Amino acid sequence: MIELFDVTKRFGSETAVDGISLRVEKGELCALVGTSGCGKSTTLRMINRLIEHDGGEIHLDGQPVRNFDEVELRRRIGYVIQSTGLFPHWTVARNIGLVPRLLRWPKARVRERVEELMHLLGLSVAEFAGKYPRQLSGGQAQRVGVARALAADPDILLMDEPFGALDPITRETLQQEMRELQARLHKTVVFVTHDMDEALALADRLVVMHQGRIVQQGKPIELLHEPANPFVESLLGGLDRGLKEAALIQVSERMLPLGPRLLASERIPYGAPLSQALSVMLWHRVDRLTVVDEEDIPIGELSLRRLLGAKTS
């Protein structure tokens, strides 16, 4: 659990972070969103003390971060940055094993852990262990970056625009993998991004920052329904908000059991988001879809009225 109490940071006369309070529960993924210069990266880096805060307190599991030795503290916290920051003169395996080595794990255990992590992130050990960072694609390098952050199995993970430099397709793949990873590992994650779609897709809690202050925080769906002010509303996409909300709801939440009517010809997987179902309806100009499971077996149906949120079909 990470708690910030009235935390402030000034650079000279400029206040970068202005009295923010925040609580990230254990196992929660909290996304800090805002335009550049809003203080989100500074907030993140105050947690692992790459930047020292001027006022207020930051607690990890109830302990002020200032009570820890800063080097010890950082070894307990995973850290991923946009440009990966992989060491160009070290192989992939050596990069991933960095923190375990700093913690003086026995060699065999480090190797075992590195291989485990490479499997976890879908990097073939035989192919990648001996490669150098410059031989990797952007997506591969970022996977190595995540593996390195996870190496010593930290409870807390700080991610600063980790997928920001990737092309859209790779970014979406890695977001999907990140979701699956988080579902398995339940780390306490603070995730900085300026991409609202990314934040909506990943976050349990969304924190919108503006000019060093927290403008609004809550579950993504809450922010979508009740944006605190026009700034949050525009950040959430203005008129596109409906589609962003639809992207957060699964078809299975709105579908009805198969009725007596004939099956609709177009199909949609039950795990797909409503936005996709709407897109299929628009494309084929139909108002009814057959919902199928993983094996493509019909299990229900979804009408346009249900999709829109009406109680009955």
Added chain:
Amino acid sequence: MGEGRQSPNWVLLSLMLAAVAAWLSLDAVSVAPNRIVPGTSHMALGVMAGWPAVLLALPMLAVVVLAWKPGRKELRLSLVAVVTLLALLPLWLSAATTVLVEPDMPQARVAIGRSLWLVLFLLLLATIELRTRLGLSRPLGWLLLVPMVSSWWLSLALWLEPLALLREYQARSDQFVSALLAHLILVGAAVGASLVLASLLALAMRRHAGIRRTGFAVLNFLQTIPSLALFGLLLAPLAWLGSRLDWLAAFGVSGIGWAPAFLALLGYSLLPMVRNIHVALEEVEPAVIESARGMGMSRRQVFLQVRLPLALPVVLEGIRITTVQAIGLTAVAALIGAGGLGTFIFQGLGQAAMDMVLLGALPIIVLALVADALFGSLSERLRPGGAA
């Protein structure tokens, strides 16, 4: 490689055309009855009825033709031709020497003429061009020189006794070895000391902006003083120190000799060294340093395991530049009695004996090239991510 197949390799083409022209039109060798009398020049075509010269010109012409459509096969053939030519030239010189020097001229001296120098130079350039085109590795590139070096060695040992350069060497071989050693020691000491000093200075500069500003200003100023003037400037204070402090005098410190030379070399070496070390340490990608700190490396670990290894290739680059520069400057230091290979150059100039000048200049060139190649390949090897 693919694009080379279509258009001619103009570099190779012009190099070899120039070589053929020089070989057939300029004097290749000159013979003098003794050290004092100027020699008579001979064209390559004028020696041994000219047919060996023509035979040697044929492979050069062949390379010209091959360079017209330089596929990989053609380039390989050219390389074989060029390497063979380089090995054959000393043999031609041996043959020419045997023919031109009559047995009743025990003092006769053979000097290498313009065309032979030019052809040697052009062929070496062609070797470099071919090595680059064919993408041969550095060690393989060095291997290409083996036939030439062994052929020269063999010729010098067996047949080239009248070669003026060799005569000059034989007349003072002890002196040559000690001059070479003095040269190497002076360069080594200056570069070594400047590496230590520059490292300390660069580290201090990273800490304090004030030291950085004044440091670079002073070093830049030092660099602008001509070397002879710097030797002169050091003369008086060092002479004074040597006369005042007995232990310094016992150490050999005086206005002339190794002390001013060493100090001047040190002064010149500092700027490139400090600049490279400073830039190397500063230019490590900030994201790498940030993530190193974020992962929980201590300051010491960040410096020793990340910053320093990533800076090392650029530092070596600085050592390379400094060493090559110091090898050249040490030649000038002979003027103030510091010894070294420059001694032969200045003595030779004084006696108008060009071969003696060469005896000093050639080893200096070779030393500079070897130092350059050595540190160059070392720095390449240490590049992040290793050799590809």
